[in-house]
Amino acid sequence: MPVPLFDTNTPLAPLRGEILRRITEVVEGSRFILGPEVAAFEQELAAYCGAKHAIGVANGTDAITIALRAMGVGPGDEVVVPSFTFYASAEAIGPTGATPVFCDIDPDTFCVTAETVKAALTPRTKAVIAVHLFGNIAPIAEIEALGVPVLEDAAQAAGSRSPDGRPGALGTVATFSFFPSKNLGCFGDGGAITTNDEQIAERAKMLRFHGSADKTTFEQIGFNSRLDEIQAAILRVQLPHLDGWADGRRAAGAHYEAAGLGELVSLPRPVAGCEPAWHLYVIRSGQVDQIADALRAAGHGQKAYYRTPIHRQPAMAAYPPAVPLPGTEDAAATHLAVPISPVLSAEQAGEVTDAVRTALHAPTRL
Numbered sequence: 001m002p003v004p005l006f007d008t009n010t011p012l013a014p015l016r017g018e019i020l021r022r023i024t025e026v027v028e029g030s031r032f033i034l035g036p037e038v039a040a041f042e043q044e045l046a047a048y049c050g051a052k053h054a055i056g057v058a059n060g061t062d063a064i065t066i067a068l069r070a071m072g073v074g075p076g077d078e079v080v081v082p083s084f085t086f087y088a089s090a091e092a093i094g095p096t097g098a099t100p101v102f103c104d105i106d107p108d109t110f111c112v113t114a115e116t117v118k119a120a121l122t123p124r125t126k127a128v129i130a131v132h133l134f135g136n137i138a139p140i141a142e143i144e145a146l147g148v149p150v151l152e153d154a155a156q157a158a159g160s161r162s163p164d165g166r167p168g169a170l171g172t173v174a175t176f177s178f179f180p181s182k183n184l185g186c187f188g189d190g191g192a193i194t195t196n197d198e199q200i201a202e203r204a205k206m207l208r209f210h211g212s213a214d215k216t217t218f219e220q221i222g223f224n225s226r227l228d229e230i231q232a233a234i235l236r237v238q239l240p241h242l243d244g245w246a247d248g249r250r251a252a253g254a255h256y257e258a259a260g261l262g263e264l265v266s267l268p269r270p271v272a273g274c275e276p277a278w279h280l281y282v283i284r285s286g287q288v289d290q291i292a293d294a295l296r297a298a299g300h301g302q303k304a305y306y307r308t309p310i311h312r313q314p315a316m317a318a319y320p321p322a323v324p325l326p327g328t329e330d331a332a333a334t335h336l337a338v339p340i341s342p343v344l345s346a347e348q349a350g351e352v353t354d355a356v357r358t359a360l361h362a363p364t365r366l
């Protein structure tokens with residue numbers, strides 16, 4: 001049976017009735033912008049992450065821009081960001097007026113390290129964006145120990161755990177995306193910022209509403225970027241299920257290991273001590289095109305997400321990296337996402353692994 005790249009419908013099916021009921025309540029209440037649902041979700045998300053504040057915004061890209069602005073990032077500043085991530089991680093720096101400075105990753109974990117960040121620091125560095133890519137968790141404490149504030153881009157890491165806590169409360173500020181396919185996804189666009197810093201929280205709240213605290217006096221050029229009440233209501237139904245879904249994602253990774261996928265290709269390695277809720281399960285191989293062809297032929301989902309890293313995208317031509325990015329180039333050339341979801345079964349993991357085995361002409365496992 002073909003295995004899809006991800007399955008968002010099956011985990012949501014038991015919640016559909018409740019979600020529809022909550023949507024109806026919002027519609028009947030006629031309160032659509034910054035009402036009780038957003039306020040309640042902000043409290044619940046902050047509590048879940050272990051952060052003091054959460055601020056709902058329109059999407060994960062705005063969340064990064066607004067969080068950077070709230071940290072005081074502006075023209076003349078540099079922001080260090082990995083080149084191997086979704087384009088938005090770097091794109092979001094642009095509207096602050098600061099310059100993106102690309103750093104490398106560890107291709108085994110797909111995350112930045114204190115060493116790769118350190119190599120890109122300059123006296124103008126104002127912040128670092130550490131992306132918890134694919135659900136892995138970048139070593140935030142080690143990076144902040146370099147003396148520079150970190151924004152965790154946790155768009156892909158809701159539900160992951162580290163010995164220091166959850167994404168969202170590990171650095172100075174963190175951002176989330178609730179794009180529908182994310183570990184915690186709404187029914188449209190949505191995002192959030194979390195922080196323990198009172199001032200950053202206040203500034204972010206203002207910036208999401210046109211730079212105004214009271215809707216009368218406009219203190220800054222801000223944004224119109226709010227999480228909708230309907231989306232917040234949908235997210236509130238789902239949040240209590242996030243940990244269970246995260247366990248399912250970890251179990252899916254374990255199914256691939258048990259099926260022997262690691263004997264054929266490099267599996268993603270959790271950052272030391274972390275328990276990633278794999279948002280994407282991304283393997284690496286020198287024969288990745290062959291593997292992609294075989295999965296396609298068998299009807300299984302597969303995708304190379306970031307074959308062209310950000311520093312080689314046309315829009316970033318003005319920002320050539322000042323340091324070599326060998327880990328980025330390696331990951332870009334060799335990665336491939338294979339199916340993952342909270343409900344991926346051992347049997348499905350076995351079928352995908354068999355297709356990889358066939359692609360590589362590897363002997364059948366006894």
Ligand SMILES: Cc1ncc(COP(=O)(O)O)c(C=O)c1O
Nearest residue numbers: 059060061086088089155177179
């Ligand atoms: C790592 C990362 N950062 C930022 C974003 C941007 O989030 P959004 O699509 O909600 O703007 C995404 C997701 O799309 C992402 O995967």
